Amino acid sequence: MLAFARELLTALHDYIPEATQKSPAFTRRNIFLRDDYKCQYCSSKFAPRDLTLDHVVPRCEGGRLEWKNAVSCCRVCNGRKGCKSLKVRKRYHEYVRRAERAVSVCVRIFVEQEDVTRRFAPPLAALR
Incomplete structure (x- = not known):
């Protein structure tokens, strides 16, 4: 039983749960x-x-300051829009899809960088 527990701990040593991956x-x-x-x-x-x-x-x-609800905008268009909601909802859904795609790309890049760091820095892991 003890040998099984040791193997299980060894197998799970490098596991990174999804929840710990940070978005940009x-x-x-x-x-x-x-x-x-x-x-x-x-x-x-x-x-x-x-x-x-x-x-x-x-x-x-009720709009919140988050990835899906924020877009870059020039001063003229921002002044024109003011505090009104977008009339064309189709455009809003384009922004939401683009935001989700951008976040997923940034997370993927972050994970790849973390993998490279781990590959080249195993001696530093002992210092933790």
Whole structure:
């Protein structure tokens, strides 16, 4: 019985549960990167200093500041939209799908980097 428990512990030593994989940080820069520095309403490309972060579903209507509800937007379009909800829901669903795809790509890159780090840093693991 003890030998079985030891083998089980050895087998599970390098297991990383899904819950510990972190999604990328929610920052303005990451939103702008996801949206390729383009205003999501007029599709024009801007410098980061000329972009703003817009809530697709406004905060006054219960919209939260999260990946699925934030898009990059130029100042003109953001002022035009104001605190109104998007009339064209089709566009909103495009943003949601794109946000989910961007998050999954960033998580995959993060996991790959973590794997490379583990491969080349086993001596450092003993210092923990």
